[in-house]
Structures are given as C-alpha cells and as structure tokens.
Amino acid sequence: MSEKTPSGDPTAPDAFLTPVEHVFVRSHLGAPPELDASAWTLTVEGLVDRPLRLDLPALRALTQTRLTAVHECFGNPFRPDVPTRAVANLDWSGVTLSTVLDLAGPRPDARHVWFEGADTGTFAGESEVTYLKDLPLAQARAEVLLAHTMNGEPLLPRHGFPVRAVAPRMFGTNSVKWLTRIVLAADRPDHMFTTRFYTRTLPGESEPGPVREIDVNSKLLTPGDGRRVRAGACELAGRAWSFTEVVAVEIAVDDGPWQPAVLEPRGPHPTWQRFALPYDLAPGPHRIRSRATDTVGRVQPPTGARNAVHEIEVVAS
Structure with a gap:
C-alpha cells in the first residue's frame, strides 16, 4: 500500500x-x-x-x-x-x-x-x-x-x-x-x-x-505537534468528526482534568467540526490531548485503537 x-x-x-x-x-x-x-x-x-x-x-x-x-x-x-x-x-x-x-x-x-x-x-x-x-x-x-x-x-x-x-x-x-x-x-x-x-x-x-462507518475522532492542529510555542495565553484547537455529528470535545493538558472545548456545529453536510479552548500555557514541556463524543454516545478510547485519544507534545518558552 x-x-x-x-x-x-x-x-x-x-x-x-x-x-x-x-x-x-x-x-x-x-x-x-x-x-x-x-x-x-x-x-x-x-x-x-x-x-x-x-x-x-x-x-x-x-x-x-x-x-x-x-x-x-x-x-x-x-x-x-x-x-x-x-x-x-x-x-x-x-x-x-x-x-x-x-x-x-x-x-x-x-x-x-x-x-x-x-x-x-x-x-x-x-x-x-x-x-x-x-x-x-x-x-x-x-x-x-x-x-x-x-x-x-x-x-x-x-x-x-x-x-x-x-x-x-x-x-x-x-x-x-x-x-x-x-x-x-x-x-x-x-x-x-x-x-x-x-x-x-x-x-x-x-x-x-x-469497514464502512467512520469512527468518532479528533485531531489537535494548533499548536502543531513538536512545536516550540510562546508561554502564556494561547488557543488549543483542532477538528473533530464522526459518522454522525460530534456533540462534545474535551481537552486535557498534562495530568490536568478534561475541559470542554467550544465546538462548532456540523451543519447540513457531513463535515468535520472545529473545536477550540483558550489556555494559559506555563513555560516548559506539555502533553496535550483531545477526545470527542458523538450523538450516539461513542467516545474516543484512551489507547489501543485507530481512533484513540489524540496527543501532541509542545514546549512553551
């Protein structure tokens, strides 16, 4: 392939x-x-x-x-x-x-x-x-x-x-x-x-x-994985998608709690949906994760699956 x-x-x-x-x-x-x-x-x-x-x-x-x-x-x-x-x-x-x-x-x-x-x-x-x-x-x-x-x-x-x-x-x-x-x-x-x-x-x-219906999934796009970013206020954002509409996306930074992101509605076509969370990044390395939930209750699994929770790493300075 x-x-x-x-x-x-x-x-x-x-x-x-x-x-x-x-x-x-x-x-x-x-x-x-x-x-x-x-x-x-x-x-x-x-x-x-x-x-x-x-x-x-x-x-x-x-x-x-x-x-x-x-x-x-x-x-x-x-x-x-x-x-x-x-x-x-x-x-x-x-x-x-x-x-x-x-x-x-x-x-x-x-x-x-x-x-x-x-x-x-x-x-x-x-x-x-x-x-x-x-x-x-x-x-x-x-x-x-x-x-x-x-x-x-x-x-x-x-x-x-x-x-x-x-x-x-x-x-x-x-x-x-x-x-x-x-x-x-x-x-x-x-x-x-x-x-x-x-x-x-x-x-x-x-x-x-x-293999037919797509899974519930999300992808962090901002900031990009492996990037060095400025410490302080920033936006953690990406896209989520599923066979049906995504109704919630949560973001976790390091070992912190899952926090609800602002999620755009899907609209009449089966498109992806943007999500974003304002966040204050402290200086140093960070692990950022996203997980989505769709209308039929499917949630991204933590590990071990093709649609596992998405994770990126950044360094704030």
Missing part, C-alpha cells in the same frame, strides 16, 4: 476546506492508471433492466450535485489498529448514484452495489488485482456521489480522475477512485478488498464486518 501525504504549510489542515495540495494520497496498486477523459466510460450492469455505458459528457449532462464531506483514510489494512488520522474536508461535485441507477432500473433482487476502479496491480502477493468495493444498495443509493471535481477543480489523477465514487460518512476505502464499472448484484463480492482486508469486529459484535 503506497502512502503519501503532500508536504506544505502545516496550518493548512485547519482550514475548513483542505487545499487539494494537502490532501493525503493512498494507492493500493501502484501508480494511478493513465486514463483519457475523452475515452473514459462508466458501465452500469448486472441486475438492471437497462444496462448503461456513460461517457464523461453524458455524465456531466445529468443533474449535478455538490457535497462537502470529511474524507478519512482507515489506515493500513495490515495494521488496522494503528492511528493515522489522515483526514481532509472537501467540496465534491458530480452526479448522485441514485440519478444513474434510476436510468438503469435496478431489479427487485438487487441488494448490493459493486464499485470497480481502473487500477490493477499486485497486492499481498497476488497479481492482476483490481480494486473493488461494495455497499448495500439502499445505503449507496441514498448517499454515494459520482464525483468529477474536488474543491471546484477537475480531479487530479492521484485523486481519481476523471470520476470517483464518494461515500460520505464512510472511510475512504469505500470511495473508489478511477471508477469505470458499477455492478448491481444479489450478493456481496468475494474479493480481497471486500472480505479479506478492510474488515473488523466492532465492540459488542461477535463477527467481523466490512
């Missing part, structure tokens, strides 16, 4: 929309495929009454929708409990999956949607692997966007040009890049990236399930 986080201004992630040049890049199967927008097509097949093949002009001629949503990488599938917090907040434009499915006419026995990208390669010792993910039809139809722009500009090759799926409120592994094929089926596909990797057993459950 190739991982890359573009370098640049470390304060950029604290903007409401993440600049494209600061958006993380993940690729399981090597370099992005070289796709020609004029030759690209998207097929919709399987359990549909009217199989489709749409080119880019035909897709763009359909009703367009904008969506702002948090976009988070689940992390390395070989190390699923290691926190990464590779996250961005992005404005997407494209066509809802439901619009395309209405044209194709799903049959009554269709229960799942498969999304396949154009990228192929070697992964986990297997060659000629394609990237394939699936979602329940009802959930996909209600939420998935077939996006061709990010933050108002055409997708870059590394981000899925010319069209990618965007599954809001779900981990990025479900938002298939370089999308070329959609299949409606009665069952889930038995595939490396659907049933072998990206599965986990959630608390209270006995069987593993697919």
Whole structure:
C-alpha cells in the first residue's frame, strides 16, 4: 500500500476546506492508471433492466450535485489498529448514484452495489488485482456521489480522475477512485478488498464486518505537534468528526482534568467540526490531548485503537 501525504504549510489542515495540495494520497496498486477523459466510460450492469455505458459528457449532462464531506483514510489494512488520522474536508461535485441507477432500473433482487476502479496491480502477493468495493444498495443509493471535481477543480489523477465514487460518512476505502464499472448484484463480492482486508469486529459484535462507518475522532492542529510555542495565553484547537455529528470535545493538558472545548456545529453536510479552548500555557514541556463524543454516545478510547485519544507534545518558552 503506497502512502503519501503532500508536504506544505502545516496550518493548512485547519482550514475548513483542505487545499487539494494537502490532501493525503493512498494507492493500493501502484501508480494511478493513465486514463483519457475523452475515452473514459462508466458501465452500469448486472441486475438492471437497462444496462448503461456513460461517457464523461453524458455524465456531466445529468443533474449535478455538490457535497462537502470529511474524507478519512482507515489506515493500513495490515495494521488496522494503528492511528493515522489522515483526514481532509472537501467540496465534491458530480452526479448522485441514485440519478444513474434510476436510468438503469435496478431489479427487485438487487441488494448490493459493486464499485470497480481502473487500477490493477499486485497486492499481498497476488497479481492482476483490481480494486473493488461494495455497499448495500439502499445505503449507496441514498448517499454515494459520482464525483468529477474536488474543491471546484477537475480531479487530479492521484485523486481519481476523471470520476470517483464518494461515500460520505464512510472511510475512504469505500470511495473508489478511477471508477469505470458499477455492478448491481444479489450478493456481496468475494474479493480481497471486500472480505479479506478492510474488515473488523466492532465492540459488542461477535463477527467481523466490512469497514464502512467512520469512527468518532479528533485531531489537535494548533499548536502543531513538536512545536516550540510562546508561554502564556494561547488557543488549543483542532477538528473533530464522526459518522454522525460530534456533540462534545474535551481537552486535557498534562495530568490536568478534561475541559470542554467550544465546538462548532456540523451543519447540513457531513463535515468535520472545529473545536477550540483558550489556555494559559506555563513555560516548559506539555502533553496535550483531545477526545470527542458523538450523538450516539461513542467516545474516543484512551489507547489501543485507530481512533484513540489524540496527543501532541509542545514546549512553551
């Protein structure tokens, strides 16, 4: 799994929309495929009454929708409990999956949607692997966007040009890049990236399930981790996000108590939320932690999980 986080201004992630040049890049199967927008097509097949093949002009001629949503990488599938917090907040434009499915006419026995990208390669010792993910039809139809722009500009090759799926409120592994094929089926596909990797057993459950809904999480962004800052009054701030709305964020400094931060509401779109706490930092080294709680009562665990309490270290002088 190739991982890359573009370098640049470390304060950029604290903007409401993440600049494209600061958006993380993940690729399981090597370099992005070289796709020609004029030759690209998207097929919709399987359990549909009217199989489709749409080119880019035909897709763009359909009703367009904008969506702002948090976009988070689940992390390395070989190390699923290691926190990464590779996250961005992005404005997407494209066509809802439901619009395309209405044209194709799903049959009554269709229960799942498969999304396949154009990228192929070697992964986990297997060659000629394609990237394939699936979602329940009802959930996909209600939420998935077939996006061709990010933050108002055409997708870059590394981000899925010319069209990618965007599954809001779900981990990025479900938002298939370089999308070329959609299949409606009665069952889930038995595939490396659907049933072998990206599965986990959630608390209270006995069987593993697919990685889909994002966890409750937070990330301290100001001051930056490892920074030397001026002692005295400062602002401790960052972003929090979840599958549902975050309702509280608390911050602790050193061994002090958890203190409630001021949290911005999420609004109508599934975006991240800014939190901040004014604080008077004494001279010396400090450990600063943040934890978020969402509307269904999920709280970031203290340790041992991919969404464990976020912690940074700074030195005030």
